[in-house]
Amino acid sequence: MMRPSSQVVLAAVVFIAAMLAPPLPLAIADAPAASPASTPARIHAQDLPYYEACAREGLNESECAGRLIWFKATAGNERFHTYVFQQRVGVLIDWFRVLRSDERGDRFRAWGIINDPACCVPGSPDCPAKSLDETYGLDWCPGDEELLPHVGRSGYRDPACDFRDAALKPGDVHGPADQRHDACDLRFGTSTGALGIRKFPNPRFDRAAWLKLNGSPGTWEGYNRPIAAAGGRGEAARSHLQDGAIEPPFLIGTSCGSCHIAFDPLNPPADPARPAWENIKGLIGNQYTRVSEIMVSGMASNTLEWQMFAHARPGTSDTSAIPTDQVNNPGTINALINLAKRPTFANESVIKWRKTASCAKGVDETRCWCEPGRNGKCWEKSLHKEAVHHILKGGEDSIGALEAIQRVYFNIGSCSEQCWVNHLADLRQLDPQQRGFGQTPFDIGQCRRDCPNFRAVEDRLGNILDFFMSAEGHATDLREARENTLRVANPGARYTDQDLIADLERTFGAGAVARGREVFANGCARCHSSQPAAATGQLAGLDFHKLDLKTGLREDWLGNDGPTAVSEVGTFRCRALHSNHMAGHVWQEYGSETLRAQPPDPNVKEPGDGGRGHYRNISLLNLWAHAPFLHNNALGPELCGKPHNAANDFYAQRPRYVDASNVKLLPAERQPACFEYDPSVEGRFKLYTLSMQALLNPAQRIPKVTLLNEDVTLRLGPRLWDGTDKERLLGFELTIPSEIDGRGVTAGTLGNFQHKAFIVDLVRAKTAPDELERSLAKRLGKESARKVLADLQAVAREVTGKPNGVVEALRARPYLIKQVYSSCTAEVENAGHRFGEDLSEADKNALIAFLATL
Structure with missing residues (x-):
């Protein structure tokens, strides 16, 4: 070239270059090194609700350890969200706008954030903090009595240093001695008041400079106040968020739970702004989160960055927005349900690092490496045939479940400086001969060697996977949800399967559930069943409700996870053209060789090599609780929170429905009303019904396009x-x-x-x-x-x-x-998946009724 x-x-x-340029680089602050665990592990008061949840769910020691990591561990990404993100991506987060305590009651409506039940608004009854000045404008949360005195000072001992590890599993290749990396590098911090978003004291904070800029400790208004731009009103305003001379009081990090923690469909809160711990689960996936708007909360809406980021719908995240492949492809946050029954694919060719007890003498560290100071704690990189899951929307994560979990931490910014930022394409670099013109593969072995946070997480991935397989990830059936609702008023109430069927048939017609089962078996099970007989067309007698008597899990995962050509399913194809897992690209090492050998969809005009051009057939378990549908949540009503602060009413700012030309918005009076956030049992069921009707009646859909x-x-x-x-x-x-x-x-x-x-x-x-x-x-x-x-x-x-x-x-x-010169030319976001449109109205209603029982 x-x-x-x-x-x-x-x-x-x-x-x-100007279009894609980020602000001028800021000086990256030196973060204090993690303190070694110098005292015996103790249970922090802030951890007590988590252990109570483990007892409530019946989780064992390993599952409980994994749960705590999932909810709290940032693995050091507070540096990424405070410094690296702004420098390398050119995008500014206004954490005060998102987390300010005086808008705690509006937080869920605006951002879809799940409030931490243990935190409180300073000055409210029984809150240990009496003013916003004490907490620098954020909520007071357990652990802040130790954290807040260290704002502007070094010496903070992270609560993760006292993490109680589960016993090392027998037979671990790196045993029998416990050689796990220091838990301090899990980096917990304390809650910000939003579950999954954690704060750390900034040792470089200058209180005097802060007071001069803001007037008081309890506000960040001066920090995020717009500064008039050089060019006048047309240019996006600047703010001190770009000013490296001003350090905020906290460094903010995120855990994996920031997107996956959600309200329990079986036990939703009466008031979403005031949940109790009993209302919260860690694996459901938050269908209301506006993570994209959070990421650009410090940007003016007339910036290119805001226009590109803030297009994802609630409950979706563009996991390649940072390691950009220039494919706009937000996808739903996966519901991690019944994973023990999720299909695996045997005999896939997988190159990856595997545990070993030693390395042969003279072997290069790019092929085998032993951790210094440990006895026989080594990894070897090799090609083997394995049975693996297919994860992500196109099945791109396909070298193993443990590695897929580890990669989530890179998605949220862990080890960015040590491992992967320099492998991203620099959108400003236009010379093909120069580094940064295109992506280069991220090196797992190098990251293990150079990033202590990687090792801290890797040594505990088994605990997180155990949590995924735990009772907290079991199915959430509509029958049980309705019974729980009845028991609020009458603790002895019962709601049986027969009661559910009777209620569904009053709505959808006599005999609807039984008829819907036949419609599903004949028209849907080929893709949306994990039973081997469904794949071979042997549909008679399939039991989609059968339980594993040992575990109580549904035997059928209700999806085969196999690839379907995007032209066959017909949905918005941009996500299927995601290229980050191709050879030579940043996440190359997380895709199997078998995946990349998959032929492209011949009916797609955009390039689809490297295993692209397909969607995996997702699970329909508990579909009643997870509308809207499709990989981008575009099929069904648009969701909105209608916050009291109109500046955070993102749906009002960006309507989606267009006319038949697909490039002109319908006038405001013709825009269909959005569906206001309603995580109640009947609210979820109503949204499910409306979304199913849109699914089965594609001719009636009003096209949606983000302009x-x-x-x-x-x-x-x-x-x-x-x-x-x-x-x-x-x-x-x-x-x-x-x-x-x-x-x-x-x-x-x-x-x-x-x-x-x-x-x-x-x-x-x-x-x-x-x-x-x-x-x-x-x-x-x-x-x-x-x-x-x-x-x-x-x-x-x-x-x-x-x-x-x-x-x-x-x-x-x-x-x-x-x-x-487009990586994807698709425009209509709610198109496709026209299966079932030719069914009679009675059969469509029957299918809606039957799917509600699964």
């Missing part, structure tokens, strides 16, 4: 800033319009734009046109290749010496962005 030259595409380079809701203005050139609103800008401006000729611009148009390939081809159109035409012809055909080449040559002529001309040149040829 040729190196871009300056004359032809200077304008494009300047434009794209830019503001123009994005970028100003290029150096800023002269003295820390006041007198910032000056030397340069010029470019505007990315939210509409072109009256047609809305989709968020995916920019998010999926392969700008690097475009720029390289722009150069080749000038320097090697014949070579470029042959290359394009292989992908597009001869006729299209000639047209694209001619247009690229015209663009090169138009923008030479005119940086402002890039937008206009592409505006005149939008197909270049939307089709030729």
Whole structure:
């Protein structure tokens, strides 16, 4: 590939670099080293509710240890969320906006956050903190009596140092002595008042500077107050969130539970803003969380970053947003249910590190490594055939369940500096010859050697997996949920399977459940059953409710987890084109060789090599509790929280329903009403019913497309800033319009734009046109290749010496962005999965009734 030259595409380079540039780098603060465990382990008061939950659920020692790690361990990612994220990704989190204690009652409605029942608003009755000044504006939580005095000071001893490890399992290759890494590096901190979001005292905090900026300790208003931008109203405002000279009182980290902790469908809270511990489970998956909006909470809405991040629906997360492959692909947060019955796939070719007791003399550490100071604690990398799960939406995590759990910690920022940030593509690097032009594979062995947090988690992955398999991950049936609701008023109430069937048939018709079972067996079980007979078409007599008498688990996982070509299922295909697990890409080591050998979907026009182009067939267990549907939660009513603080009403800011053109929003009066967050049993069931009706009646769906809701203005050139609103800008401006000729611009148009390939081809159109035409012809055909080449040559002529001309040149040829240089051209987010549309109304109702019993 040729190196871009300056004359032809200077304008494009300047434009794209500015479009994707993060703020100027900040100095990364030195975090205090984890203190070694110098005293015997003790149970902290903040851990007592967690141990009570273990007893309530009947969890054993290992399961309970895994639960505590899942809920609390950040594995050091507080540095990532405070420094690295802003520098490398250019995205600002306003933690005070998200976590401020005076809006605790609005937190669930705004952000979908589950409030920590143990925390309180300072000054409220019985709260140990009497004012917001004591807690720097956040909730008071157990453990803060030790943490708060260390704000601005070193010496804080993390509660994880007192973590009580479960006994080492017999037969562990790294035993019999317990050689697990120091638990301090799990990094617990204390709660922020939001479950799964943890805080740590910032030793670099300067109280005097904070008071000068904010006026009092209990507010961050000065820290996040907008500063007038150089270019005036059109440009996004700046704030002190970008000012490395100002350190906040806390470093904020997240645990895996930040997305997976949710309300128990069997026992939801009467008031979602005031849950009790009994209302909370750790594996369900939070279908209300607005994690994408949290990630850009410090950005103005007219920034490119906000427009690209804040497009995921509640309950979804774009797990490749940080290790970007330029595929807009938010996916639902998986419900971890009945995992002991989840299908595995035998004889897959897996290259990975496995425990061993020794390494052969002279073997390179890239193939075998022993941890210094340990006796026979070694790992060896090799290729073997294994039975593995297929995890993530396309089954990309496929080297083992333990490794899939470990990778979640990288998704939330652990070990970023030591291990994987330098393997990401630098979106500003436009020279193919330079590092950062594309992704490089993250090295698990190197990360194990260099990141103590990795080792702390890895040594306890078995505990987390045991938690996944525990009773907390068992099914949550509608029958039991309704019985629990009745028992609130009458502790002796009973609600049997027959009662459930009778109630369903009053709604959906006589005999609906039995008929729905036949419809499901004949039309759905091929993909949505794990029974071997279903895959072979032997449908007669299948029992979808059969229980394992030893464990009480449902025998049928109600999904085969096998791959289905995206063109067959027909749903929004961008997630299926996710490329981070391909050879040479950042998560290469987490995909099996068998996965990457999977042929692409021949009916998809975008590149689908490397095992892409498929969705796995998901489980339908407890479907009644997990609407809306599809991998992006787009099928069914749109969810909204309707918070009291209108600035956090994200649904009102970004409606989704469009007209038949798919590129123009329906007027406000024609936008269907959103479904307000309602985690009650009947609220979930109502949402399930509406979503099922949308699933089975695709002709009645109003298309949903995420459009830019503001123009994005970028100003290029150096800023002269003295820390006041007198910032000056030397340069010029470019505007990315939210509409072109009256047609809305989709968020995916920019998010999926392969700008690097475009720029390289722009150069080749000038320097090697014949070579470029042959290359394009292989992908597009001869006729299209000639047209694209001619247009690229015209663009090169138009923008030479005119940086402002890039937008206009592409505006005149939008197909270049939307089709030729797009990683995904899909637009309608609730399309596809048309199976069942030809059923009679009676059979559709019957299927809805039957699925509610599973």
